[in-house]
Structures are given as structure tokens and as C-alpha cells.
Amino acid sequence: MKIEIQKFGDKLVSRPAGREAFLAMESYLLNDLPADELIEIDFSGVKALTPSWADEVVTKIAEKFKNVKLLNTENETVQATLKTLREYSDLKI
Amino acid sequence: MENLQEKLAYEWITAEAGNVDVASDFYCATRDIFEARNDKMPDYLIEKGMDDGLAYMIYSMAGELGNNSFDHNLGNWPDIPGIFYAYNYDGEKGFLMMADRGIGVWNSLKKAVPDLKSDCEALELAFTKKISSRILENRGNGLKFVKNNIFDKNLFMEFRTGNAKVSLNHEMKIIETDEDIKGCLIILKF
Numbered sequence: 001m002k003i004e005i006q007k008f009g010d011k012l013v014s015r016p017a018g019r020e021a022f023l024a025m026e027s028y029l030l031n032d033l034p035a036d037e038l039i040e041i042d043f044s045g046v047k048a049l050t051p052s053w054a055d056e057v058v059t060k061i062a063e064k065f066k067n068v069k070l071l072n073t074e075n076e077t078v079q080a081t082l083k084t085l086r087e088y089s090d091l092k093i
Numbered sequence: 094m095e096n097l098q099e100k101l102a103y104e105w106i107t108a109e110a111g112n113v114d115v116a117s118d119f120y121c122a123t124r125d126i127f128e129a130r131n132d133k134m135p136d137y138l139i140e141k142g143m144d145d146g147l148a149y150m151i152y153s154m155a156g157e158l159g160n161n162s163f164d165h166n167l168g169n170w171p172d173i174p175g176i177f178y179a180y181n182y183d184g185e186k187g188f189l190m191m192a193d194r195g196i197g198v199w200n201s202l203k204k205a206v207p208d209l210k211s212d213c214e215a216l217e218l219a220f221t222k223k224i225s226s227r228i229l230e231n232r233g234n235g236l237k238f239v240k241n242n243i244f245d246k247n248l249f250m251e252f253r254t255g256n257a258k259v260s261l262n263h264e265m266k267i268i269e270t271d272e273d274i275k276g277c278l279i280i281l282k283f
Binding site for chain 2: 011014015047048050051052055076080081083085
């Protein structure tokens with residue numbers, strides 16, 4: 001399953017917006033998938049990302065699935081956000 | 094104070110509740126108003142010549158700081174809800190001003206760490222440890238993101254709350270101030 005983050009917006013900032021995005025993903029994309037399903041999170045087209053938004057989405061997907069890959073993470077805010085989540089939210093990917 | 098918006102932010106946060114300028118163009122009463130205004134910032138900065146990467150980084154940092162005010166004062170605003178939010182960039186130098194009349198960092202973090210002893214101690218904790226006053230949720234990484242990006246991008250920020258002030262540039266320095274600020278007053282320079 002590939003999740004195109006850009007479909008949730010190109011400027012992804014607040015925690016409430018992240019929570020809403022994850023709830024939509026749970027219902028429409030992640031529902032009934034086994035825990036070992038490969039989940040690819042694709043950041044292409046994202047202009048701005050924050051730890052608050054990503055903590056509600058990336059951290060939660062990583063807690064739910066064992067095999068998660070991050071794609072197209074070159075954007076500086078994506079890089080900085082992932083660094084923060086790895087340091088402070090125990091993100092292992 | 095260096096500019097009009099800095100003076101207005103200071104007046105906005107220190108005024109008696111009845112004298113706060115809620116008609117100000119810089120006042121965002123709700124999160125939706127703040128986010129709509131903040132969404133315009135990167136295009137403004139890029140149009141004035143800023144590199145896209147830095148513009149979106151400053152926008153992301155502003156998003157974390159502004160949303161923090163709403164997240165940690167929701168249902169708890171002592172008088173005027175919302176934030177003062179202003180920015181400017183002349184193509185070489187710029188600033189972002191944010192202020193809220195909320196409960197401040199110490200009062201907020203006391204819910205998670207009851208034995209915190211001062212505004213300075215609360216600020217130190219807020220910028221260095223994963224901690225949040227919303228104790229039933231796993232959150233509290235926004236200020237660390239802001240701090241790391243200030244170091245990486247050679248920016249400057251002053252963050253005042255209560256009688257504490259943290260200055261961030263290449264290092265983090267916290268001092269006790271004579272004046273007591275209710276809520277939070279932030280200036281980011283770029």
C-alpha cells in the first residue's frame with residue numbers, strides 16, 4: 001500500500017489536521033490490512049511538514065505496521081520533522 | 094524595540110484585558126484564522142526573494158509555535174483567546190512576532206511536572222525534553238523542532254514567558270527577567 005501524503009495537502013502543520021488525516025487513512029486505506037503489509041509513505045509534492053502533523057500520521061502508522069518505508073523525503077521540512085520524531089517520538093524508520 | 098510590530102505585540106500582551114486591541118489586523122482569535130494567515134507567509138517570503146527551503150522552514154516553525162498557543166490554552170484562556178501574529182521581510186532581514194495571553198509555559202507544564210520551581214526551569218524543560226501538559230497524549234516535540242532549526246539555519250529567537258527569557262541562536266541561553274509576562278511573547282529573526 002502506498003500512501004501519497006500530498007493528497008492530504010502540501011502544507012501539513014497542525015496536530016488536529018494530522019489526526020483527521022490519520023482517521024481518514026484508517027477508514028479508507030489501512031482498514032483490514034495485516035500488520036506485516038508493506039506501507040510506503042510517499043512525501044513527493046509536500047512543501048512543508050511539522051512534527052505535530054507527522055506525529056499523528058507517520059508515528060501512528062509505524063506503531064501499527066511492521067514494514068514501513070519512507071519515500072521522497074528530500075524536502076528540508078520533511079527531513080527536519082523525521083529527525084525530530086526519531087529523536088523525541090521514538091520513530092524507528 | 095526595533096519595529097512597530099514588536100511594539101504592538103508587547104502592548105497587546107501587556108495591556109489590561111479591556112484595552113486589548115481585538116480589532117488589530119495582527120490578532121488571530123481562532124486557530125483557523127491563524128492558519129489561514131500563516132498559509133500566506135511562504136509565498137510572501139519567496140516573492141521577496143527568500144529561498145523556498147528557508148521560507149517553508151520558517152512557515153513550519155511558525156505553525157508549531159502558533160498551534161502550541163491554541164493547543165495548550167484551549168478551554169483555559171485567562172481573558173482574551175488567540176494570538177498576535179505578524180511578520181515582515183525586506184528581502185534581506187525579516188522577523189516573525191507571536192504573542193498569546195495564555196497561562197504561560199510554567200503553569201502549563203505544572204500539570205505534567207508538579208514540582209517545577211520556576212519559569213526558567215519550565216522553559217529549559219520545554220525546549221530540551223519531550224514533555225507536554227496534555228498528559229494523556231503522547232506529544233511535545235514542537236519546540237525541539239523549532240530549536241533544532243534555529244541552530245541549523247542560523248536564525249535567532251527570543252521566547253519570553255513569566256519572568257524567563259530564552260535566547261536561541263548557536264546556543265540556548267535562559268535568563269530571569271525583571272518583568273513578568275503573562276502568556277508567551279516570541280520574536281524570530283531571519
